[in-house]
Amino acid sequence: MNTDTYRGISLTWAIMTHARRREHAERLAGLCSEPAPTVVEDPGAGSTLVTSAAAWATAADASHHIVLQDDALPVEGLAARVVDLVSRAPDAAISLFTEWGCRTATRVRIAALAGEATAPVVDPYVPSLALVLPTPVALAFAEHARGLDPATPDDVALRGFLNDRGVRQLVSVPNLVEHDTNGTTPSLTGNAFQGVRRSVCFGPPPRVKGNASSGSAPRLAHIGWMRATAEVFDDSPQAPPAFVGTPVAQALPEQVEPARLTERFEETITRVAREHGPELTRVLHRTVLFELWTAWYANGLGSGLRAEHLERGRLDPVAEAALGTVLPGVFRRYVPVETLETVREHAVEFVLDAMRHGAAEPARVRETWLTG
Structure with missing residues (x-):
C-alpha cells in the first residue's frame, strides 16, 4: 500500500x-x-x-x-x-x-x-x-x-x-x-x-469486528519473568511507573481464604491432568504453578469476564494464540521454550480454569479487589 x-x-x-x-x-x-x-x-x-x-x-x-x-x-x-x-x-x-x-x-x-x-x-x-x-x-x-x-x-x-x-x-x-x-x-x-522474547499473540488474522480497547481495569495481576511471583499493579493513568508490584497474596480481599484458594488450585491441577495428562506438573513445580494460578485467578476477579465466557470451546484463534504463550512468557529463562511448548494445551486450560474461579466469586469480592 x-x-x-x-x-x-x-x-x-x-x-x-x-x-x-x-x-x-x-x-x-x-x-x-x-x-x-x-x-x-x-x-x-x-x-x-x-x-x-x-x-x-x-x-x-x-x-x-x-x-x-x-x-x-x-x-x-x-x-x-x-x-x-x-x-x-x-x-x-x-x-x-x-x-x-x-x-x-x-x-x-x-x-x-x-x-x-x-x-x-x-x-x-x-x-x-x-x-x-x-x-x-x-x-x-x-x-x-x-x-x-x-x-x-x-x-x-x-x-x-x-x-x-x-x-x-x-x-x-x-x-x-x-x-x-x-x-x-x-x-x-x-x-x-x-531470554527469548517473542510475540504474545502472532499468527491469527485480526477479528473483523473487534473494537479498540475502551480502557483497562485499574488493577492488573501479573507474573513476571524476573521473579516468577504473582504481583498486582496499579494501572490507573495517574499511577507512577513501576516494575515491581505488591504480592497478590497480600492484596487479595479478606473474604478469600488461603485454604480455599489452595483447594481450588488443586482442583485446577486435577482437571488439567484429567483432560490433558499429568505433564504440566512434571515440567513445572507446583510452587511456581500456584503463583501462576494465583495471578490468573486475580485477573478473573478483575477482568469483568463471566465464567461462562472462559470455557475452552468458546475461544477463537486470537484468544487461543494469546493464552498459548503464557508459559514461555514467564518461564523462558528457566525451562527450554521447546519443553514449555509440549504443555501448551495444558497451560491454556490451566489459565482459563484459574480465571473461572475468580470470575465466579461474589460481586462484593470482585468489587473489593478492583477498589483495593
Missing part, C-alpha cells in the same frame, strides 16, 4: 538499524509495502534513542509514520492491516508487537478473551519493535528526543513523552509483527539475559 489515503489514513515507513545489522534492515525493507521504507542507521552514537529520533524524523506527507526495528518480522499484508487498525484509533500510538512476558502482554491476553482489537500499554515503556504514530506526534517526538540524555532507552522516552501529551498508547490484538529471534545477530543492547 502506498501513501494514497484510505479511510483518511496514509503511511510512511522507516527501519532503524546498526551498521553491523544493515543486511537485516535491507531484508525487512523488502518485506514492506510501498513507499519503500527509509533505512536509518545508527550514526555512531551507540544510542537507541538517537537512532529512533532520526527514524521518527523521516515522517513525511502521510497521516501516520511507522518505525520498525531491523529484527521485526511483519505479517503478510501488514500495511492494509495497519490502516484498518489505525482507522479505529487514529489519534493513538499503536505498538504492533509486545513480548510475551511483559505486563502489557497480560493485558493483551485479557483483551483477546474480551474480543477487543487493541489493549492498553501498561508497562513503564512503549513496546517499540514496531510502532505507529500520527505524523505530527512522530515529528514532535523526534525533536523532543534530541534534548534527552542519549543513554535513555527509546521505549522509556516514548512512554514519558506520550504520557505528558495525553496520547493514548495501545498494542494490536493480535500482534502484527513477530520478533525475529532466529535470523539476527545477538542483541546489541544487552537484552539477551531476558
Whole structure:
C-alpha cells in the first residue's frame, strides 16, 4: 500500500538499524509495502534513542509514520492491516508487537478473551519493535528526543513523552509483527539475559469486528519473568511507573481464604491432568504453578469476564494464540521454550480454569479487589 489515503489514513515507513545489522534492515525493507521504507542507521552514537529520533524524523506527507526495528518480522499484508487498525484509533500510538512476558502482554491476553482489537500499554515503556504514530506526534517526538540524555532507552522516552501529551498508547490484538529471534545477530543492547522474547499473540488474522480497547481495569495481576511471583499493579493513568508490584497474596480481599484458594488450585491441577495428562506438573513445580494460578485467578476477579465466557470451546484463534504463550512468557529463562511448548494445551486450560474461579466469586469480592 502506498501513501494514497484510505479511510483518511496514509503511511510512511522507516527501519532503524546498526551498521553491523544493515543486511537485516535491507531484508525487512523488502518485506514492506510501498513507499519503500527509509533505512536509518545508527550514526555512531551507540544510542537507541538517537537512532529512533532520526527514524521518527523521516515522517513525511502521510497521516501516520511507522518505525520498525531491523529484527521485526511483519505479517503478510501488514500495511492494509495497519490502516484498518489505525482507522479505529487514529489519534493513538499503536505498538504492533509486545513480548510475551511483559505486563502489557497480560493485558493483551485479557483483551483477546474480551474480543477487543487493541489493549492498553501498561508497562513503564512503549513496546517499540514496531510502532505507529500520527505524523505530527512522530515529528514532535523526534525533536523532543534530541534534548534527552542519549543513554535513555527509546521505549522509556516514548512512554514519558506520550504520557505528558495525553496520547493514548495501545498494542494490536493480535500482534502484527513477530520478533525475529532466529535470523539476527545477538542483541546489541544487552537484552539477551531476558531470554527469548517473542510475540504474545502472532499468527491469527485480526477479528473483523473487534473494537479498540475502551480502557483497562485499574488493577492488573501479573507474573513476571524476573521473579516468577504473582504481583498486582496499579494501572490507573495517574499511577507512577513501576516494575515491581505488591504480592497478590497480600492484596487479595479478606473474604478469600488461603485454604480455599489452595483447594481450588488443586482442583485446577486435577482437571488439567484429567483432560490433558499429568505433564504440566512434571515440567513445572507446583510452587511456581500456584503463583501462576494465583495471578490468573486475580485477573478473573478483575477482568469483568463471566465464567461462562472462559470455557475452552468458546475461544477463537486470537484468544487461543494469546493464552498459548503464557508459559514461555514467564518461564523462558528457566525451562527450554521447546519443553514449555509440549504443555501448551495444558497451560491454556490451566489459565482459563484459574480465571473461572475468580470470575465466579461474589460481586462484593470482585468489587473489593478492583477498589483495593
